[in-house]
Amino acid sequence: MSEILVVGAGPVGAVCALALAQQGVAVRVLEAQPADARGDVRTLALAHGARLILERLGVWERLSEVTPITRIHISQCGALGVARLAADELGVPALGYVLPYAQLAAALKDALREAEVPVEYGVAVDRIDAGREAATLATRDGRTLASPLVVVADGGRGEGAPPPWFEADYEQVAVVCDVASERPHANQAYERFTPMGPVALLPKGERYALVWTAPRAEAERIAALSDADFLAALYAHFGGRQGHFLEAGVRRTFPLRLTYTGSAAADHVVRIGNAAQTLHPVAGQGFNIGLRDAWELAALCADTAPARLGDAAMLAAYARGRRFDVLGGVGFTDFLVRVFSNDVAPLRHARGLGLMALEALPPLKTFVARRMMFGARG
Template identity: 30%
Template sequence: MQQFDILIVGGGMAGATAALAINKLDANYKIAVVEAFTPKSNVHPSFDDRSIALAHQSVDYLARLGLFKAQWPFAQPIKQVNVSDRGHFGKTQINHQDHHCDALGYVVEVNPYGAFLHQQLIDAGVSLFCPANVAKLTLCQSHVDVTLNDEQQLRAKLLVVADGAYSPTRDLLNLSFNGSAYEQGALIANVEVQGGHSGKAFERFTEHGPMALLPMSENRYSLVWCMPQAQLEQYKHMPAEQFIAELHDAFGYRAGLFTQVGMRASYPLVLGRVDKIVSHRSIVIGNAAHAIHPIAGQGFNLGVRDIQCLVALLASADKEALGEYVFTRKYEQSRQQDINTVMTLTDSLVRLFSNSSRLMALGRSCGLFAMALSSRLKAPLAKQLMGHVSKGNIE
């Protein structure tokens, strides 16, 4: 039986970041990470690399941990966010200069960033079980026992579940995930734009669902296009020229002329959360804990704040109390408000801008127009996009 203080199941973005943040806090913690997939080594940039948006607050936190560098070739700053409502006059802009920062956030390509985090785990001396899966969990009063699929046995005072939206470990803890599917699905692809993007991001609401363009390296945008499920397969397999024409029809030319589209994929959109983000000597973080609409790029940033909260609690906790009820209960109470706020905000935006009522459309346009005229009215939206929100027990 191998003994650890903290065992993290899932070595992807959230799990690896959590392990490295805890190790940075106190290198004397014995940390293990169990990850099912071995990341590709020597990752070469690809036109089709998927990306995530890091809010300003997340970037600041990760940079302090040595887990983010603005100079990376696979990181691109967001200098401006443009919000508009198709067919209506309302629109607004959020600019980095107005908030006295170099960027509102960054777009980071997942493959090279994941490979970087994996190497950091190795360099930090974190015990890494990869590839491996959890086959059995046994909850005991003072610890959690874990049996892996290769029959290795691990014991820890605290279990951190970070193995994604379809978490099998969550099921082993008998934690239910309560979710409701949107009528929309998301089509994702990278598109090349003629003349570059100048760090501009776009959030455009249409009658069929929101669409977002996030700036990437090499004159690319990461496209997230939400649309009714019935249309997804059609748009995924449409000839590239026709797809670009349809994209321009829905989006216009405000981002420039699209010249190339890469591989297209899709996934269903769900609003949901685990019924409890804690169990006996266990906490659930990241996508394993909550699923939200990608409308405002808040998903991974919400997970980063989960990690910040956990690390802040570890900083003030007695090591002997690690994983006890008081510890897990404090985590649950600390994260409740932020998770509730983000889930409510994203869901409300989807429903507000998907409403075809003329009166509602007029209200939306007036609201966006007012934001364009008043920085005070725009401030709450900007703060949420940048991640500067109330996060509970976080430094």
């Protein structure tokens, strides 16, 4: 009854559990996947603020396959306007970091074990019921567990996920893979806006991690191209800043939606990460917001008297504390997708002016960069 239960041992749930344990709060993690489940093949882009969280948890030094992003080049296809962000101008070692999801997950798994946080793998949760004094959780293997606070960090995949407060289907699909370019990346990332959707190239090892968004039918066509045709199409779409593209890895596709469920679930139940909000990948905000959810929830739990843990007042305080950051990230990414993913002439010119202003005004550049690194509260 005294343990906080975290549903989901992915990075957001693991960070929450580690932060709770670090502050002396009893916690147990339940994960539906088996301990030896196949690793996720996705690539993550971590903001500098996420690095600070992982450093405080003793996880950062466990990561070896990390590529820093020291510069970001932002442009739009077929129109004027370029902006450049640089880490040295902002006094940070890097604007962000790129690494395999599987490596972060493995490092967090090791950290949980060393911190002696109990993790039960292969335990699916069928139902979570709120109560005045505690929440009860029913597992598929027939157990009923009670907790002062159930933290849902399952990515929104649970069967009891409530309907979102609002959602939007962008009618876009992301085609992702690793690509090799003719010129070395020199730790520079690209965000290029096109009428079909944004294209991001993120330095990853000696290659780039590519995120190419397009309408569904076009994305499926792109993903099915032969390697030679795919590389030629990418060069035609992105341009020649990195020379020709030489190799492409296995292509995978992911549909892109915006959903906002919010953290509130019921007394003694809270949702974080993708269980609370799912964002478009443009500007790489969604995962980083989830890590901040986990960190700030753990800090609030540590500051709350045990008798008040998970009550309505505590959860309302958490929701208030996170609202500006979360809705700021939702609004920012949604704005970028809607304003930059079209070829409307007045908007195209306005976008160009905006990018030129970002390039020419150092205070504006600092404002935008800090919010990308640390969230809406900068």
